[in-house]
Amino acid sequence: MSDVAPPPCSFLAPPPAGVFSPHGPSLSLTCRPAAMLDEAVGLGAVTVLGVLEQAYFSLQVIYARRKYSVSPPCISGPPEFERIFRAQANCSEYFPIFITILWTSGVFFSQGLSSLCGLLYLYGRLCYFWGYAESAQGR
Amino acid sequence: MSDVAPPPCSFLAPPPAGVFSPHGPSLSLTCRPAAMLDEAVGLGAVTVLGVLEQAYFSLQVIYARRKYSVSPPCISGPPEFERIFRAQANCSEYFPIFITILWTSGVFFSQGLSSLCGLLYLYGRLCYFWGYAESAQGR
C-alpha cells in the first residue's frame, strides 16, 4: 500500500476533526482498519489454535465414550473414562476465561505478549489434559 | 450520510498520514466507526439469538428439575431429566467456542457468511437439544 502516492489535498478531503466528532475538538488521528486487523492477527491465530485444541479434547471424550462403552447421557464409568471426561470439562470451563483474558490484554496492552502467553497456556493445557488422562495424581 | 456535502479542505484537516502513525508512512485510509458497527450488525444479531437459545435451554432444565423433582445440587435423576440436563450442559460447553468462531471468522473474513453459518449452527443445536431430550439414540 505504501507505494501508492497519496492524492493531493482535494475538496473532498475528510472534514476537520471536531466538526463531526461527538467528543469535542481533538487531534484527529487517521486510522487504518486493515492495519488494525493485521495487528490482531496474532490474537486471531492463537484463538483458532485454542478452538482446535478444544475440538481435539472433545474428540478424545467421544473416543473414550466408545472405548469404555459409556453412552450419553451417562457421565460416570471406569476411572479412565472419568478422568478424560473431567479433563475435557475442566478445559472447557476455563476456555471462555482464556479467550477473554487473551483479547482484553491483547487489545488494551500488548498483542505480542498476549499471543505468546496464550500459546504457553494452550501448551500447558495440553500437558494438563494428557497428564490427567494418564492419572489424577496431583490434580 | 452521503448527501451531506463534505466541507472543503481546511487548515483543520487531519494531519498527513505517517506523521502520527507509529507504523511509518503508509497510505492513510479514513475509517468510519459507525459503518464498522453497521457491518457487524449481522454478527450481533446472531449473537443475541444464540444467547436467547441458551436461555431457552436453561429454562428447559429448570422446568425438568421441577417436573422430575430433581432439586439442586443433584444432577442425577430419571433418564428424561438427565438427557435434558446433559443436552443443556453440552450446548453450554460449545457456546463459547461458537461465539469465538463466529466473531473471529466474521471480523477476519466475511461477516455475511459467518452470520449465515452461525444461524445454521443455532438451528442445528435446537434440533440436537430436542433430539437429545427425546432419546439419547445416536448422540
Next chain:
Amino acid sequence: MSDVAPPPCSFLAPPPAGVFSPHGPSLSLTCRPAAMLDEAVGLGAVTVLGVLEQAYFSLQVIYARRKYSVSPPCISGPPEFERIFRAQANCSEYFPIFITILWTSGVFFSQGLSSLCGLLYLYGRLCYFWGYAESAQGR
C-alpha cells in the same frame, strides 16, 4: 491531545473519501482508535472483575476438594462439597453468556449502562454463590 495544533492541510493529506472506500462515496468520519479504546475501558474493567470472580469461585472448589477430601476426577461427595461444586459450575456456565451480553450491548448501545448492569450481575453472582454454598434452598 487537544492542545496540539493540527498541521495545515498538506499534499500528504488523506485521500478523498470514496476513492478507496469499498462502500462507495460517503461522508468520511475521522476516527480515533485510542479514544475508542478509552471508551471501552469500563467494559474492560468489568471483564477483569468477572475473571477475578471466576478465579475466586474456582479456588473455593479447590479448597472444598481439600476440606472434604474429594479428589478429582470425583464430583460427588458430601452435600456441602456438591453445593460449592455446582455453584461454581453454574457460574462458569453463565460466564460466557455474561461476557457476550456485556460486550454486545456495550459496543452497540451504551458502554456506561452495560458496565453498570455488568457490575450488578457480578454482585448478584457473588450472592448466589455464597447463598448456594450455605444451602440449596431456593436454587
